[in-house]
Amino acid sequence: MAHEGRVVVTFELAGYTNAFETKNDEEVARFVDDYYQLCESVLAKHGGTILKFMGDGCLATFPPEATVEAVGSALELQRAVNDLAKRYQLRLVLGANIHVAVVVDSFLSHRARAAFNALLRRSSLVIVRRRPVRVVRRCTVWAGGDEG
Numbered sequence: 367m368a369h370e371g372r373v374v375v376t377f378e379l380a381g382y383t384n385a386f387e388t389k390n391d392e393e394v395a396r397f398v399d400d401y402y403q404l405c406e407s408v409l410a411k412h413g414g415t416i417l418k419f420m421g422d423g424c425l426a427t428f429p430p431e432a433t434v435e436a437v438g439s440a441l442e443l444q445r446a447v448n449d450l451a452k453r454y455q456l457r458l459v460l461g462a463n464i465h466v467a468v469v470v471d472s473f474l475s476h477r478a479r480a481a482f483n484a485l486l487r488r489s490s491l492v493i494v495r496r497r498p499v500r501v502v503r504r505c506t507v508w509a510g511g512d513e514g
Contacts, residue, residue: 371430374465375414375440377405379422379447385456397454398422404446412439436464 379401386394405424409416412435414426428436440462451458 370468372467373428373430373433373436374467375409375426375428375436376463377424377426377440377443378461380459380461381457382422385451385458393454397450397456400450401447404450405443408443408446409439412436412442414439430466433464433466440464 386397389397401422402419402424405419405426406416409424409426412428413432414428414436417425417427419425428439444460444462447458447460
């Protein structure tokens with residue numbers, strides 16, 4: 367198993383559920399599409415890789431030497447999401463958590479991959495991305511839902 371340092375970033379929209387209580391499905395879909403596109407363009411510009419979108423959440427990594435870029439991407443994305451929320455007349459705030467971690471690559475069986483997006487174990491983060499599993503240590507714990 368390979369060990370590597372990574373910068374792990376999680377994003378989540380505070381106020382998302384309440385903001386969309388009165389919106390129709392098309393409005394929600396348009397906003398989410400615009401939000402995902404923003405995340406993709408801003409994170410790629412700063413050298414980040416998106417591992418997964420989970421509703422209003424986004425999980426991404428950066429190379430270990432890109433900590434400053436990870437922080438810069440979070441600040442830029444917060445500003446861009448503020449503008450997007452104003453355009454849709456929504457009250458949303460983008461939160462970000464940034465962690466420097468050691469990552470271990472390993473694999474899970476097909477059955478395990480189908481059952482989980484993220485596995486929670488002690489203070490580690492396990493992220494299932496199709497085939498590889500990434501175990502992140504020394505970081506805040508993150509748990510996800512079933513793979514859809």
